[in-house]
Amino acid sequence: MSFPGTGKIWMNGTLVDWADAKIHVASHVVHYGSAVFEGARCYDTKQGPACFRLDAHMRRLIDSARIYRMESPYDQQTLTDAVLELIRVNKFQACYIRPIVYRGYDSLGVNPNPCPVDVAIMLWEWGAYFTKEAIEEGLDVKISTWARNAPNTTPAMAKSVANYANAQLIKMEAIADGYAEGIALDTQGNLSEGSGQNLFIVRENVIHTPPIGSSVLSGITRDSVVTIARDLGFEVREQTLPREMLYIADEVFFVGTAVEVTPIKSVDRIKVGRGRRGPVTEAIQQKFFQIVKGDTPGPHGWLQPVYSREAATTRA
Ligand SMILES: Cc1ncc(COP(=O)(O)O)c(C=O)c1O
Numbered sequence: 001m002s003f004p005g006t007g008k009i010w011m012n013g014t015l016v017d018w019a020d021a022k023i024h025v026a027s028h029v030v031h032y033g034s035a036v037f038e039g040a041r042c043y044d045t046k047q048g049p050a051c052f053r054l055d056a057h058m059r060r061l062i063d064s065a066r067i068y069r070m071e072s073p074y075d076q077q078t079l080t081d082a083v084l085e086l087i088r089v090n091k092f093q094a095c096y097i098r099p100i101v102y103r104g105y106d107s108l109g110v111n112p113n114p115c116p117v118d119v120a121i122m123l124w125e126w127g128a129y130f131t132k133e134a135i136e137e138g139l140d141v142k143i144s145t146w147a148r149n150a151p152n153t154t155p156a157m158a159k160s161v162a163n164y165a166n167a168q169l170i171k172m173e174a175i176a177d178g179y180a181e182g183i184a185l186d187t188q189g190n191l192s193e194g195s196g197q198n199l200f201i202v203r204e205n206v207i208h209t210p211p212i213g214s215s216v217l218s219g220i221t222r223d224s225v226v227t228i229a230r231d232l233g234f235e236v237r238e239q240t241l242p243r244e245m246l247y248i249a250d251e252v253f254f255v256g257t258a259v260e261v262t263p264i265k266s267v268d269r270i271k272v273g274r275g276r277r278g279p280v281t282e283a284i285q286q287k288f289f290q291i292v293k294g295d296t297p298g299p300h301g302w303l304q305p306v307y308s309r310e311a312a313t314t315r316a
């Protein structure tokens with residue numbers, strides 16, 4: 001995935017050309033990672049382009065800013081409207097949505113308060129995060145030697161740019177060692193999450209996922225998958241999980257906006273179950289893709305159309 005370098009970017013309420021969407025190198029965010037952000041998706045559905053749980057993503061953006069004492073100059077509704085407008089302006093049928101709230105240009109003391117809080121929203125086309133085959137066949141992953149951040153260091157519930165320094169270490173180590181992805185433990189040694197994905201384990205038809213207290217991002221796909229699994233009749237337990245659960249699991253899978261629902265076929269070169277996607281993962285994957293693509297009416301109102309009914313008629 002590389003950028004197309006075209007289209008408009010929303011910056012502090014103004015639409016600017018991709019090539020002109022610049023900030024100064026002395027901006028606070030460049031030096032101290034003082035930003036929070038989101039990653040959401042717009043899907044090409046039968047009813048036209050529609051965003052998956054955009055309200056939940058924008059709520060988490062505002063929450064993340066609040067944790068870092070950043071007063072966003074734009075409220076949740078304004079930012080939601082801006083995302084929808086930007087998709088229309090750029091004429092996307094499907095895209096990845098990246099809003100970012102960051103400390104801008106004023107001074108470079110560690111104290112961010114003198115710096116303005118700026119906001120940008122960018123969109124680009126982003127298909128499968130891993131490969132198309134991985135969605136069916138699964139990934140080879142390793143337990144990272146890097147732990148997730150301790151709870152009283154940088155907060156896991158805030159989707160802060162700073163957290164992705166840790167995520168990059170996990171990801172780079174996994175790639176250097178010949179794996180697709182790494183799974184981090186928390187500082188107690190219990191399972192946490194991947195570099196940019198939440199983790200699910202299936203054993204004897206019961207689905208397990210580490211709790212929010214295990215230094216995981218409170219993922220919106222995680223929440224959706226818990227709901228889907230329960231709707232399908234599965235028991236889901238959010239509980240502290242030891243590393244060895246992975247080695248005796250029937251199935252393991254990652255979830256997240258970028259990775260959607262992706263099976264894991266081995267951990268530390270130990271085969272998960274039969275070493276391929278299992279039936280529970282497949283059932284959840286199927287339902288997830290049906291919902292995001294609008295093939296089945298989502299019972300939870302998770303799809304937000306980009307065009308209102310009147311706008312869609314005008315467009316046609
Ligand atoms: C560290 C981390 N965990 C989990 C997730 C999954 O969260 P979501 O489903 O809200 O995209 C992400 C993706 O943004 C992430 O970066």
